[in-house]
Amino acid sequence: MTSTLILLRHGNSEWNAKNLFTGWVDVRLTEQGRAEAKRAGELLLEHDLLPDILYTSRLTRAIQTADIALEEADRLWIDVKRSWRLNERHYGALQGKDKAQTLEQYGPEQFQTWRRSFDVPPPPLDDDSEFSQAHDKRYAELGVDAPRTESLALVIERMLPYWHSDITESLAAGDVTLVVAHGNSLRALVKHLDGISDDEIAELNIPTGIPLVYELDDDFSPTGPGRYLDPEAAAAGAAAVANQGKK
Numbered sequence: 001m002t003s004t005l006i007l008l009r010h011g012n013s014e015w016n017a018k019n020l021f022t023g024w025v026d027v028r029l030t031e032q033g034r035a036e037a038k039r040a041g042e043l044l045l046e047h048d049l050l051p052d053i054l055y056t057s058r059l060t061r062a063i064q065t066a067d068i069a070l071e072e073a074d075r076l077w078i079d080v081k082r083s084w085r086l087n088e089r090h091y092g093a094l095q096g097k098d099k100a101q102t103l104e105q106y107g108p109e110q111f112q113t114w115r116r117s118f119d120v121p122p123p124p125l126d127d128d129s130e131f132s133q134a135h136d137k138r139y140a141e142l143g144v145d146a147p148r149t150e151s152l153a154l155v156i157e158r159m160l161p162y163w164h165s166d167i168t169e170s171l172a173a174g175d176v177t178l179v180v181a182h183g184n185s186l187r188a189l190v191k192h193l194d195g196i197s198d199d200e201i202a203e204l205n206i207p208t209g210i211p212l213v214y215e216l217d218d219d220f221s222p223t224g225p226g227r228y229l230d231p232e233a234a235a236a237g238a239a240a241v242a243n244q245g246k247k
């Protein structure tokens, strides 16, 4: 038996629009982001891909995206599970910083290392920073272990247990499973699904607001490549993500 997994990065956010490193900072969608989420819902309807269950991060931009897309597909009623394990990568001391200024200040090599290396996290964020989540109630269960910065490797380490414990359970039950999350938490999941190497994952960028669909076998391995429901828009969106920071 195969099962269907739909991955969706949230639509354009207020800080995507301002070109700021966001991470765990809880910003909302822009008008453009809402339109992308609506289009995502239309694409699901057009392709007859109607989710039975929704997984999201605990961040508002993913929750808003899911709600708008599901409303469009007339599926707001499905069960929902949220977890911090699907959150964006914690961007450490880069949270709140301008991507173009950071590139200019630190140079392209350091900038790329922080954004796309597999296991080099940015410096940790101070708990008294206005961009810290150290005292955010929604992460109370994490206590002192709440991240202050993360590499992609650390995202994989906290995301994969949730994939194995919860998301694959829905897939095994035959549910069309929608996961609405973030650029880097989805890069982590796609790395796992497609068996992408630690080096090659640097080249993978996930566009905002376009559903990416996988058919999975009984072992939750893809039976073929993931397919974006709007491949042209996805290619353009991924290129724009890759170029963030460049003028």
Ligand SMILES: O=C(O)[C@H](O)COP(=O)(O)O
Pocket (backbone or CB within 6 Å): 020, 021, 022, 023, 024, 088, 091, 115, 182, 183, 184, 241, 244
């Ligand atoms: O947290 C952010 O700034 C973005 O959502 C992802 O940023 P990146 O593409 O620079 O990793």
